[in-house]
Amino acid sequence: MRPDSLAGALRAGVRAVVYSPRAQNPYGGCFSAARRDALAELLRAEPDVLVIENDHASSVTEAPLHSPIGAGLARWVHVRTVSKFLGTDLRWAAAACDATTLARHDGLLLLTSGWVSHLLQETVLGLMTDADTRALVARARAAYTVRRQTLAGELAERGIASHGASGMNLWVPVRDESAVVNGLRSYGWWVAAGARFRLSAGPGVRISTAGLEPVEAGRDGAGVSPGQWGYAGPQQRVF
Structure with missing residues (x-):
């Protein structure tokens, strides 16, 4: 994601921004500290835009995480899955987000399929804490x-x-x-x-x-x- 292209998209009125900060597929790109800072400066000026950070390869990429989220963004969610390194059948995800996004997320789950398999959760927890x-x-x-x-x-x-x-x-x-x-x-x-x-x-x-x-x-x-x-x-x- 390039700052100039993001600036153009924001001017055009986009409501959400989705990116992978590292191990991007297919280009293999990752954010540098400078790229993170440039993107964060643009996103801070748009408090109504939801920023979705998909860190899908978190534990199996050597690149450090340079996340714009930590720079004071208003609406954001950081998502991690485990299918890349614990198994493709482990359809499990964890999300950290701001309070407003969390409330909307939880409210949606209450109205739809809010149940997540305890067996699946326990399997992921056991693997992630196993030495x-x-x-x-x-x-x-x-x-x-x-x-x-x-x-x-x-x-x-x-x-x-x-x-x-x-x-x-x-x-x-x-x-x-x-x-x-x-x-x-x-x-x-x-x-x-x-x-x-x-x-x-x-x-x-x-x-x-x-x-x-x-x-x-x-x-x-x-x-x-x-x-x-x-x-x-x-x-x-x-x-």
Whole structure:
């Protein structure tokens, strides 16, 4: 999220702002302290705008949390889920919010489905307070970082730019998304075409690195050439 774009949206009358402060999907972006401060300055001037902060990868991203919420915003909610690191079937979320938003949230639950499984809550609590599970999550966080950074380094060595400052994905700008997706698939690699994710950005592909062992990132003969990715250079395989 860029401050200039946010300022334009606020002038246009938006009523809510939703963002991921780190491990953003698919770009792998995260807020710096400077970006946080710039966004917070704009949001403080709009006390009627609800700010929704989705920190979905909180425990498995190494990037620090730079949250505009702590800078005196009037209406806000910070949401964390556990499906990224405790299991995709654990549909559980925790939310912290200002008093007005909390009252509206609780009132809505009273009028709709306000019951949340005690078994589910107890399972999440047990896992989050278990020493072995916490150690496993810490190892996963370190592994995800190494895997993302290793692939980014291998791509850079072959003259291919990528972006992914946090999280489990790399975004790679390309000339032709279909050519790259189909080319990699013919070698047994699946990546996501960027068309479904982008609004005004150029073509690109998303590579999820969570399950990619570092030794696989540099494997020869299992990818497409830099020319196909949209970069000039020797016809060298990227995987």
